[in-house]
Amino acid sequence: MRNIKLFIGLAGLLFLLNQERSLAQKPIEVGGLAPEIELSTPGGKMVSLSSLRGNLVLIDFWASWCAPCVQEQPELKKLYAKYHRPSQTGVNLDIYAVSLDSKKDAWERAIKKLDLPWTQVSDLKFWTSPVAKTYQLEGIPFNLLVDQKGYIIALNLHGEQLDQFLSKRVGK
C-alpha cells in the first residue's frame, strides 16, 4: 500500500515537471518548427502562418516606425518579384509580414505607400505583442525562412545573403 502511494506521488511529480518543461519556451532555431501565428490583416481577416504551408515562407517582422525595416521593403519586393511564382510547378516564395505597429492608420499608410503585395498581419500591440515573445525578438528588422512543412531553415538573412539562399532553394 505504501509503495503504491509512493509510486503515485512520484508519477504525479514527474507529470508536473514534464508540464513545466512543455510550458517553457522552445528556442527559435534552424531545424525547429516555426510557432503558429494567427493575426488579423488590415481588413480584419484572420490569417494564420500555417495557411501558407506548401510554400517557402519568409516571416518578416517589421513596423512602420522602424526605419531600417521600411528601407528593406523595396529589396523584399524585388525578391518577391523574382521568387513568387505560384502558377508554376516547384518551390514558391511567399511572405508573411508581421508588424509591431501600434496604430492601425500608420500601419496601413506604410503598406499603401510601399505598395506591398504580400500578407500583412498585426495585433497592433507594439513590443507587448505575444508574438514578439514567442519568437524571442530582440529587435527588428528580423526574419525567418520556413520550408514547405513549416520548419525554420534560416534566420535573419538580408540583402545579398537572402537572395543567394533563395536562389539555391527556389532555383532561377
Added chain:
Amino acid sequence: MVLRKTSSIILGFLFMALSWMTTLAQTTAEPWTDSELKPTKELADQINASGKKKPLIINVGPQAVIPGSLDAGPGSEKDNIKKLEKILSAQDKNREVVIYCGCCPFAKCPNVRPAFKVVKEQGFTQARLLNIPKNIKTDWIDKNYPVQ
C-alpha cells in the same frame, strides 16, 4: 630649416585643434547628459512604491507601455511635439519628467531627441530620458517591470 620647423608647429596645432573639436563633437552630440539618463529599475521601483511622489512619465514613441504614462505619440512628428508641449505647459518645472520611447536603440530612434529637447527648453530641472539601450521589450517588458 626655420620654415620646416614653423610648418611642423602649425601642423601640430592644427592636429590638436582637430582632435579637440572631435572630442567636443562627441560630447555634445546628444541633447542629454549621462546623468539625465534614468535607469529602468529606478523608474520601476518608483512606480511600484506606494504613496511616493511619482515622476511625470510621458511616452514619445509608438505606444504608451508604462503604467500611468501620458501618451504624446512619436516625437518625430510635429503634431506630437505640440502635444508634448501642451502636456508639459501645465506642470511644475521642478517635477521630475521622464520621457521614453523604446522602439529601437537610441542611435536609430527618431523620437527621443526632438522630445528631450522640448523638455529641456521648457526649463525642467529634472528632465530625464529612460535608459532603454535596445528596446522596451528586452529592457522593460522582459524584466517583468510593470506594463499597462
